[in-house]
Amino acid sequence: MPNLKLQTSRALKVIPSNRTNIPMPRAITSGTATATLANKLVDATKDFIALGVQVGDIVYNTTTPNASMVTKVDSATVLSLNANFLTIGDKYTLYSGTNFSGSIEPCVLYAGAPGNIEVVTAGGDTVIFNGLQAGTFIPVHVIKVIPDFTTVTDIIALW
Numbered sequence: 001m002p003n004l005k006l007q008t009s010r011a012l013k014v015i016p017s018n019r020t021n022i023p024m025p026r027a028i029t030s031g032t033a034t035a036t037l038a039n040k041l042v043d044a045t046k047d048f049i050a051l052g053v054q055v056g057d058i059v060y061n062t063t064t065p066n067a068s069m070v071t072k073v074d075s076a077t078v079l080s081l082n083a084n085f086l087t088i089g090d091k092y093t094l095y096s097g098t099n100f101s102g103s104i105e106p107c108v109l110y111a112g113a114p115g116n117i118e119v120v121t122a123g124g125d126t127v128i129f130n131g132l133q134a135g136t137f138i139p140v141h142v143i144k145v146i147p148d149f150t151t152v153t154d155i156i157a158l159w
Helices: none
Strands: 011-013 027-032 040-042 058-061 066-073 078-081 091-095 107-111 115-121 126-132 136-146 155-158
Touching: 107 115, 126 136, 136 155
Parallel strands: none
Antiparallel strands: 011 155, 027 091, 040 078, 058 066, 058 091, 066 078, 107 136, 107 155, 115 126, 115 136
16 A cells, blocks of 8 residues: 555634535634624624625634535625524634635545544545544545534544
């Protein structure tokens, strides 16, 4: 078996989610929700249109933590999301859902704690990696970490 040499240039802490893929590690903006509306991100201090936010971009609620995907840019200050998970005062980071060419770019994972990780591979397969030790790299192209059977914490996506 040839030696595997893992050299990456980007990394992002993963929030497992049934609703979103792993975002690209390119933050568009971050802030604090200024209102609570069902399935919305409201931030009166931002101009999401000027920032170039697009359908498919990913919002990480860093207060709870949780993740959701942008389904519509309603206005400069309001985004529709595919989940109801932000309330007034919640901190968030908005990431690009695709790379610069508009594609979802798979990553490899690092497990910071022992346990199991359920993933969707770049090929569309859902698989559970059981019995991982802390410090394990998963050299499989992954696009999503599913929380249902994931017990590992401190998961890092690497590109």
